[in-house]
Amino acid sequence: MHPRSVSDLARLYTSKRGRSGSTRPVSKKPPAWLKYTPEEVEGLIAKLAKEGNSPGLIGAILRDKYGVPLVKPVTGKNVTQLARASGQILKVPEDLDYLFRRAQGLRKHLEKNRKDYQNKRALAMAESKIHRLVKYYKAQGKLQPEWEYKPMAASVA
Numbered sequence: 276m277h278p279r280s281v282s283d284l285a286r287l288y289t290s291k292r293g294r295s296g297s298t299r300p301v302s303k304k305p306p307a308w309l310k311y312t313p314e315e316v317e318g319l320i321a322k323l324a325k326e327g328n329s330p331g332l333i334g335a336i337l338r339d340k341y342g343v344p345l346v347k348p349v350t351g352k353n354v355t356q357l358a359r360a361s362g363q364i365l366k367v368p369e370d371l372d373y374l375f376r377r378a379q380g381l382r383k384h385l386e387k388n389r390k391d392y393q394n395k396r397a398l399a400m401a402e403s404k405i406h407r408l409v410k411y412y413k414a415q416g417k418l419q420p421e422w423e424y425k426p427m428a429a430s431v432a
Contacts, residue, residue: 305349309342313350316343320354321361329369330354368417374405382426402426 300306311319319341323333333354337343347353358364365372381398385391405424412418 300344300348303348306344309344309349311341311343311349316346316349317357317361319343320346320357321363324358324361324363329365329372330358331369333358368408368412371405371408371412374401374408377401378405378426 316337319337320333323336328336330353334346337346337354343349346357350357352360355365367375378398378401381394381401385394385398388394402424409418409422409424413420413422
């Protein structure tokens with residue numbers, strides 16, 4: 276079985292069905308009630324990116340605070356592209372960074388609780404996902420071919 280997306284990874288090792296997701300708006304055009312112009316939305320994204328927010332968090336802030344349902348129909352580009360254009364670029368993709376932090380937390384817990392076998396399995400699963408994503412991002416050109424995951428250095432990255 277080959278996973279189609281990161282959310283499908285939940286199905287690999289458990290009998291669970293993964294995460295549920297919200298339904299996207301039907302129309303690909305920006306809604307008529309949206310009061311922001313594309314330039315204003317791009318400015319908001321640049322400001323939020325300079326504050327150090329991740330693209331996912333920027334999208335959530337725009338949705339919750341400013342009432343922008345989706346950025347791409349309004350601006351023609353996604354949040355990551357706009358953040359990169361404003362000079363704020365991530366060293367590693369957001370989902371990979373999240374997995375680094377998760378693995379680091381599991382490793383820290385395992386140092387104190389050596390016999391926590393469920394934690395050992397969770398760490399093995401997290402690192403398996405990391406290795407799979409690194410392979411994918413290298414093939415896509417989002418990571419350099421010589422880039423390598425080092426478990427202890429991941430906490431610093």
